[in-house]
Amino acid sequence: MTNDDKRRFWSMVNVCSELYKRPELSKEAIVIWFEKLARFDFNVVSKSFDKWTNDNKTMPTPADIIDLCKSEEAKHIPVMLTRKFTLEQKQENHRKLQEVLAQLNIKRIA
Numbered sequence: 155m156t157n158d159d160k161r162r163f164w165s166m167v168n169v170c171s172e173l174y175k176r177p178e179l180s181k182e183a184i185v186i187w188f189e190k191l192a193r194f195d196f197n198v199v200s201k202s203f204d205k206w207t208n209d210n211k212t213m214p215t216p217a218d219i220i221d222l223c224k225s226e227e228a229k230h231i232p233v234m235l236t237r238k239f240t241l242e243q244k245q246e247n248h249r250k251l252q253e254v255l256a257q258l259n260i261k262r263i264a
Contacts, residue, residue, distance in 0.1 A: 174213040190216040
């Protein structure tokens with residue numbers, strides 16, 4: 155999140171508090187929440203709060219939202235496709251690896 159997201163974040167956390175019938179959080183508490191979640195994009199944090207309110211009956215902790223943010227981010231990591239190498243490509247890659255190992259004065263790897 156960026157500094158521009160602070161007001162929206164403040165509002166979101168306090169609405170969450172209100173939904174769970176908790177008192178509005180202090181400025182100091184909001185600062186701690188923001189610092190803990192700042193490494194995530196605001197949209198990821200917002201989706202995590204939304205998911206939490208859909209699935210839980212208690213006010214979340216920063217750790218709860220961090221866990222949800224991590225799982226939300228993991229959804230967007232592209233899955234690498236397995237690349238098929240021809241026999242010639244494998245042999246060429248092996249030859250290049252052996253050259254590099256020789257330059258590093260490493261005799262052989264299994």
